Amino acid sequence: MARANSRKNNPQANMALQEHFREFKNRVIKSAVATIIGGIAGFFLYMPFIEAIKEPLDEVNRQQGRDAVLNYANVQSSFSLMVTVSLYIGLVLAAPVWLYQLWAFITPALxxxxxxxxxxxxxxxxxxxxxxxxxxxxxxxxxxxxxxxxxxxxxxxxxxxxxxxxxxxxxxxxxxxxxxxxxxxxxxxxxxxxxxxxxxxxxxxxxxxxxxxxxxxxxxxxxxxxxxxxxxxxxxxxxxxxxxxxxxxxxxxxxxxxxxxxxKEDLTRSTTPEELEQLGRIETRE
Incomplete structure (x- = not known):
């Protein structure tokens, strides 16, 4: 049995306000789950990311012969920074998911x-x-x-x-x-x-x-x-x-x-030979 609010029975995707909130919540949850999964992958990408952004500092050391290094201010800063950066990486990796969820939420209204x-x-x-x-x-x-x-x-x-x-x-x-x-x-x-x-x-x-x-x-x-x-x-x-x-x-x-x-249909219609000939006659008269 088809659902009452399926696209076939409801082609315009009309929804009550409560249903809009429910759909929004579901899509936010899906985006959050995808971001968390991406954040887990971000833990494994954290070290390569740090090495990549540290390369300009290494280049400074090679070219200028100085010490340019990253400094962690306290004991827990390295761990907290790893968590923060991993979540940022997860947000980027999950971009296709939350962009799709955003697109799917607003599309029916367009x-x-x-x-x-x-x-x-x-x-x-x-x-x-x-x-x-x-x-x-x-x-x-x-x-x-x-x-x-x-x-x-x-x-x-x-x-x-x-x-x-x-x-x-x-x-x-x-x-x-x-x-x-x-x-x-x-x-x-x-x-x-x-x-x-x-x-x-x-x-x-x-x-x-x-x-x-x-x-x-x-x-x-x-x-x-x-x-x-x-x-x-x-x-x-x-x-x-x-x-x-x-x-x-x-x-x-x-x-x-x-x-x-x-x-509007006439605007996209190609000009006929008769109309071109008529235009040529008008130009000749002028």
């Missing part, structure tokens, strides 16, 4: 066009986020080398492990988010919420905003880190503006044809 926009946003934002992470990973050694170069001769860097890991995570996430923002702007434009001309008018404020975010994300007064963060964001920002302006022109032409009495 129209077909909105689903297409949301799916396009995810398919664009995820690669851009990964590109931002890769860019940050490439820039990290140069950043660490530049920051430690200000040490006076004969001094050493005993860096608190928690502070260093927090710096690495913030550094990489800032880069990743900077690559996703242009995708958000294009998405808002496709949905008709924000026009390309509006974004273009605010370009000066955007430059100031980007520079501020880059200064906040960059440690100390490192100008190169600010440049590495601001340059790709501004590049993708102006690419997003170009896409929005092109889409605005396409939408304007479509609205102009609709204003002339054409149906």
């Amino acid at each position: 129209y077909k066009k909105e689903k297409r926009y949301a799916l396009g946003f995810i398919c664009s934002a995820v690669p851009m986020f990964i590109i931002g992470i890769i860019t940050a990973w490439i820039c990290l050694p140069a950043t660490v080398l530049a920051l430690t170069a200000f040490n006076p001769t004969g001094t050493a860097n005993y860096i608190n492990a928690e502070v260093y890991i927090s710096f690495v995570v913030k550094f990489m996430v800032s880069f990743a988010l900077s690559f996703v923002i242009p995708v958000i702007l294009v998405g808002l434009n496709l949905m008709g919420i924000l026009s390309g001309r509006t974004i273009l008018k605010a370009w000066r404020w955007v430059v100031v905003f980007v520079a501020t975010i880059a200064a906040m994300a960059a440690p100390g007064t490192d100008v190169m880190t600010m440049f590495y963060l601001a340059a790709p964001l501004l590049l993708f920002f102006f690419i997003a503006i170009a896409i929005c302006l092109v889409n605005d022109k396409r939408r304007a032409r479509k609205n102009a044809k609709l204003a002339q009495g054409l149906e």
Whole structure:
């Protein structure tokens, strides 16, 4: 016997408020379980992760002949840091699960066009986020080398492990988010919420905003880190503006044809030979 609220009997997925809360709770539980399982795997990945992010410090020691090492402040800090980092790794490993749960929760409330926009946003934002992470990973050694170069001769860097890991995570996430923002702007434009001309008018404020975010994300007064963060964001920002302006022109032409009495089906119909011939006669007369 089919369930009363199955998709076949309930194609629009209408649910009572209590059922919405129940579904939300179930999806949160599934996401939490996946994160915990990923956190267990994170325990085994913790040491390789520490070795990877410690490599820039080892490079400082090789190039500058100094002691740049991670320092654990107290007895329990190494264990607590391992638990925290493992959970972060688990959250990343479980991303496909909790992203799917989020998608499955909000999809029934979306129209077909909105689903297409949301799916396009995810398919664009995820690669851009990964590109931002890769860019940050490439820039990290140069950043660490530049920051430690200000040490006076004969001094050493005993860096608190928690502070260093927090710096690495913030550094990489800032880069990743900077690559996703242009995708958000294009998405808002496709949905008709924000026009390309509006974004273009605010370009000066955007430059100031980007520079501020880059200064906040960059440690100390490192100008190169600010440049590495601001340059790709501004590049993708102006690419997003170009896409929005092109889409605005396409939408304007479509609205102009609709204003002339054409149906939506006529907008996608190819021009017939008779219509082309008629257009040629009009141009000849002119």
